[in-house]
Amino acid sequence: MQDQSEASPCVALDAATPEVLGDDAIERLRAIAIQHGAVAAGTRIFRAGEPFRAIYGVRIGAIKAIRYDGAGEEQVVAFHLPGEFFGLTGIHSDRYVNTAVALERTAVCGLPYQRLFHVANDHPRLRRQLMRLMSGVILTEQDQYAAMAGHTADARLAFLLLDLRERMSRGGALQDRLRLPMTRAELGSSAGLAPETTSRVFQQFRRRELIEASGRNIRFLDLAGLRRLAVPLTHPGDGSGRTTAA
Amino acid sequence: MQDQSEASPCVALDAATPEVLGDDAIERLRAIAIQHGAVAAGTRIFRAGEPFRAIYGVRIGAIKAIRYDGAGEEQVVAFHLPGEFFGLTGIHSDRYVNTAVALERTAVCGLPYQRLFHVANDHPRLRRQLMRLMSGVILTEQDQYAAMAGHTADARLAFLLLDLRERMSRGGALQDRLRLPMTRAELGSSAGLAPETTSRVFQQFRRRELIEASGRNIRFLDLAGLRRLAVPLTHPGDGSGRTTAA
């Protein structure tokens, strides 16, 4: 458990700073958080059907949440990046409904739900933060849904790339280069597209000089062009004029 | 505000009975709940961008949550039926992100969020219930997403019909007849399909004798057949062997 990288500790519940939660809450969260060591790509954090115990935060790496579609075909439901939480559907069902798999060398931390709930009993601000967190997940989910339903392959992937770009540069300035943690097939699956289509759309983006891409390394060349292409997720009146999911 | 029909009062937070929450909590919830009178089809409960004040529960009727896609095209994000809550994305954003429109003569009740939160301060069980509620919404959203992404029009609509059937017979026994509160176009939009396609799939279902349908009145003739067709949402290990979203 050599935590040289203290990046995105579990305690930073959806960017909740000590000022937001108060020192005591942070302290107690730190006490119940289970910092798991880094695991290799392909490791399952939990499987669908297992009893629900804890919600998880990503510290470093990336997670995919998948389901097995009738014929055993894997379907990607969501990606989870550092600073984000997953496993929340378990609260309702008392079981995990998705299977969570590490996409690369990944470290997560667990917040046992019962204990988390107890801590929240003493900290109204933590309660508020939890509600915000869950609401944010609903929002992201809806954004995703709205962006995929009834739109072209280019629009979907442009949306996804811009979304990943925002989420992969948590806190820091937005990068114009990034290394995708997932395969084309996984990216496609999450957008309801065949792997071949995903690959072809990437080629198209390259030809149009919207991005550079060699393997999983992406470089954004023309953000405006991509945004024009992507499904515009207008959240009117939020003042920031932002277009992609938070 | 003549509430002759006390069906699905706002207080029954996701099927939370007095035994679950305790009498006092129920009492206080009742005190803050705002029972709105029935409104006509087409009435907007709130608009995207408006400041968030309350979450809403459907008492009677039905709601569609919509977004306006770039060109002003309306996209249905979700339907809300009696006993269900909506507007929860506002918690995160402090603004409503969807527009909520009554599909038919509809009565809703509002739970002002700040007050709800205050009540919850005194009632741990209500807090737990709220978390469950939000988690359940995330789950439903994901189910929807997984059911739509990368599946055929038949599969999507079969899923939707079965899902609506379950949700429209809250509590009571499942009906084999039901009256859809939405048009083909709205149904299609929520599944990412063109209205024409929706209509054609309905015809196909009729020919195959899976359903009877005259206008918005549906009669289920062959549930097993529909289920075979629909995207199977296996939630493994939940014991009930249920297939559609909760």
Place this chain on the structure above:
DNA sequence: CAATCTTGTTGATCTGGATCATAAAAGCGT
């Protein structure tokens, strides 16, 4: 460093569903 396996690319073909167009029904207001 081969040998193997996974991932990514590209081509050819085929089809499900969008789109365009038109007509028949339902609703609905008066």
Place this chain on the structure above:
DNA sequence: ACGCTTTTATGATCCAGATCAACAAGATTG
């Protein structure tokens, strides 16, 4: 009951993307 509007049905055409297939390029492993 009568127009008027909205919704539903159905046909014809077209195209985006799935599917099948083959291969190139990285990764991984012994």
